[in-house]
């Protein structure tokens with residue numbers, strides 16, 4: 001499987017282009033490309049420091065958020081009912097090839 005290409009907007013509004021490898025979660029792809037994603041829980045859906053926003057068209061293809069994920073997200077200051085995801089809970093998906101991902105503000 002080939003890599004996904006992503007556009008990422010960081011918290012300063014700068015644009016980054018990166019490749020997301022099939023064996024990575026989205027959080028790992030962001031972190032491994034030096035974006036400031038703290039991921040302090042290591043990807044177990046318990047810190048929300050990997051919060052990102054995705055576009056509605058993409059969001060709709062990703063399936064339901066788990067109860068744990070949603071519980072953390074609704075507590076986040078900038079929670080978006082349509083768009084907020086924990087990037088550690090997103091496995092590689094072709095639906096995200098070419099997508100734009102925005103880093104949510106730090107909690």
Ligand code: FES
Pocket residue numbers: 027038039040041042043044045046047048049050051086087088089
């Ligand atoms: S890395 Fe902690 S919730 Fe995603």
